Amino acid sequence: MYGWIWRRLPGNVWIRALISVVLVLAVVYVLFQYVFPWAEPLLPFNDVTVDDQ
């Protein structure tokens, strides 16, 4: 999978490495900005109030 992506990146090793880093950062950004804030309330880790529901 990652090998497949690597082979499809243009340029020499350094350019590919640079693009890979950018891709990884983009994925981390999307996770932190959108995916995790969406997922967090669905998980039972952080309910702090007492409630009758």
Add this chain to the structure above:
Amino acid sequence: MRARDSTHTHTEHAVPGTDGADAVAPTTENGEQQHEEQTDDGSAAPSPAAPRRRGTGRIATAVGVFGELLITAGLVLGLFVVYSLWWTNVLADREADKQGNKVRDTWAQEEDGEPAEFDPKKGIGFLHVPTMSKDEILVSKGTSTDHLNDGIAGYYTDPVKATLPASDKNGNFSLAAHRDGHGAKFHNIHKIEKGDPIVFESKDEWYVYKVYAVLPETSKYNVDVLSAIPKESGKKKAGKYITLTTCTPVFTSNYRYIVWGELERVEKVDEERTPPEELR
């Protein structure tokens, strides 16, 4: 055949000088022969094995991709831990500082005689619990998740409405805040013991409470802990109480942790906002 020939000549001549050279020659020839045989084997090997290898190759690729997906899932879960225990704290602390500064600015503005808009959602004061945290905790209205995620302590409006200390009525000033992540303002709630002070700072007063009961584990449906006279804490008479609620055990929210305090005294805030002795 050659080897036999050479041994034959070698016995005929019996010259010690050529002996070594003759002895070396056949072995190298043998070696080359063996080598040739090996390369023959090597070049012959792929043709029958090729289809088999293509078959296992597909499985190997599938296993490889599956493995990579597992590694990816592990990394994503790891990142989620980083997100919930670190990044949400960064965001919440930033937001709480901002809101806290705004509240203090508003107070200063009112001191100067300018009327400022009072919005309990933006903050009614600060909570100081020296045994739990060195920092002050902004208190504002509401305990919705979005609201608490700003790194504040919220006072309950639902299911039991909190009685604010400023109202000067008997009742329960009930608060909730996060144990982990999002500022984790009540993270060290387990360090609070009976007799420890909880100080609430409003614009004009210091309300000094003293902890008198701790409930380390209760159901999340136990809304009675918020009632005006919290019976579970052992109180039977109306009074001015404070209740801190958060989740427990740490990192999960299976149960709720409750700390009760009772108002001991109220001090006027002086010009320099000198904190009461409990905070010094």
